[in-house]
Amino acid sequence: MTFVRMELEDWFDRHQFVREIELCESAVQFSHLNDLAVSLDDVALRYGHHAGSPELREVIAADYPGLTAEDVIVTNGGSEAIFGLYNGLLEPNDRIVVEHPNYPSLYEIPETIGCEVVRFPLDYDEGFVPDVERLAASLTDDTRLLCITHPHNPTGSTISEDTLRKIVELCEQRGIVLLSDETYREMGFEAALPPAASLSPSAVSLSTMSKCYGLPGIRIGWMATQNRSLIERVLCVREYVTITNTALGERIALHVLSDKHRYLSAAKDRVTANKAIMAEWIDGQDLVDWVAPTAGVVGLGRLADQVHDPDALYERLIEQYGTMTIPGKYFGVDNRFFRLGFGGEPFNIAEGLRRFDQALDDCSN
Ligand SMILES: Cc1ncc(COP(=O)(O)O)c(C=O)c1O
Known part of the structure; x- marks a missing residue:
């Protein structure tokens, strides 16, 4: 690899x-640190909890109906969650389907692992939204994971709640893990979509402080899912790479999310x-x-x-x-x-x- x-x-x-x-x-x-009025004086600069600080996981979980802090892992940006999930879950030759275009980690990491990565095209003429029938046809019996990103990078397209629910159902019926990159979920011009993780144990929601909160420098993201074995898989990878998040990043994220x-x-x-x-x-x-x-x-x-x-x-x-x-x-x-x-x-x-x-x-x- x-x-x-x-x-x-x-x-x-x-x-x-x-x-x-x-x-x-x-x-x-x-933002700059002094825009946030956060006190860092008493932050203990020790190794943290490997799945993220319990308080931060709790604040994050509050946005995922039906999920608890145990269903969340906080990572070094969404990037580490993507890397951990793919490396913890996928084997060479596994077939996965990823909406394309997309943030490159979402298809290049599995390509590097040696997976068969099917790029599902989002077309200009269709408003860069997936046609659900075509998407269903791309999900063969041996597909392990489907990755979608809405609101989308780089096109800014989004899907309706109805479409999201249909995609979740497709994955549930076929035993496919749905990775829903929800980095921009909270920056909708209309009502936000429900997090996919709250709709099904087959789904994983990914998010970050980097985009909607303008805090990429604190390197805090997370993954939420009712399927705790997937959280365990990310832990298996991250303990060899970063072990924990930065204590300062976690404190800043907690401060901002408490007044989100x-x-x-x-x-x-x-x-x-x-x-x-x-x-x-x-x-x-x-x-x-x-x-x-x-x-x-x-x-x-x-x-x-x-x-x-x-x-x-x-x-x-x-x-x-x-x-x-x-x-x-x-x-x-x-x-x-x-x-x-x-x-x-x-x-x-x-x-x-x-x-x-x-x-x-x-x-x-
Ligand atoms: C769709 C999407 N997901 C995930 C990420 C990872 O961001 P970060 O690691 O800063 O959370 C990015 C970064 O550009 C992105 O565009």
């Missing part, structure tokens, strides 16, 4: 600290206003369209044919205009697509879009 660098994260690592404007971030604007509605409602106001700025730009820009995101903080723009060389455009945007987007190739899709993020500062978004206009002028005829 040989891991290679994730091209998407490599792109971020190379550019995010040197470019002036990031027009593609997948989270609401990050205040943080979420401020973030939602900003995201809604930013999304309107971006939608207006797309309406007025003939060279770009998108399927308007229905939730979350990202969307997938699409370049018109008059832009002959998308790579040259993205390069110019970065090198000449100091503005970063993410080319579609890093999500394994046509490079005419690129990710836009609207969780940041409104001024930066407006300025980034102005620069995008200039780069498009330079690179089209």
Whole structure:
């Protein structure tokens, strides 16, 4: 098993600290410690509970009807939960189905393990939502796991509660584990979907402090499921990698989640206003369209044919205009697509879009 660098994260690592404007971030604007008024003076800097602090697991579980703290494991970001679940559960040659495009960990880790990974395509013309009949047909008897992400990264699509319930039922009937990446669940423009883990013991819900709470630097995420053997599997992996979470991260997460509605409602106001700025730009820009995101903080723009060389455009945007987007190739899709993020500062978004206009002028005829 040989891991290679994730091209998407490599792109971020190379550019995010040197470019002036990031027009593609997948989270609401990050906070600084002093925005949070959290006291860290009495945090014991010892190894913590391996499944996460009991208080934090309890606060998290309160959002999952029917689940208790025992049904939650807190991890170093959602990333560790994904890594732990896949490595703890899957064997080479296992067949899994993953919505595509998606966050690369969700399909590249099982590919590295040697699984047969079927990428279930989400299409522009279908609004990037899965057709349930087609999805059902992709789930053969030997499928071990189905992975969905809604609200979706990188398109901002979401599914109805009815669709979610049908997908849960499909998995239950076939004995398939449903991994539902719910990183953006709390950033809906309308009512949030129920967590999949609360609907069935076949389902695993994944989430994080990184996106809706703008706290990627504390590296706290979690997995919730009524199937405790899956939690045990993640523990089996994490005890060889990180053992526990950071004590500081857990304290900060507990502080924020204990007053979560205040943080979420401020973030939602900003995201809604930013999304309107971006939608207006797309309406007025003939060279770009998108399927308007229905939730979350990202969307997938699409370049018109008059832009002959998308790579040259993205390069110019970065090198000449100091503005970063993410080319579609890093999500394994046509490079005419690129990710836009609207969780940041409104001024930066407006300025980034102005620069995008200039780069498009330079690179089209
Ligand atoms: C859909 C999705 N899931 C999970 C993650 C992992 O995030 P983190 O490890 O910061 O929680 C990301 C990060 O971009 C993501 O986009």
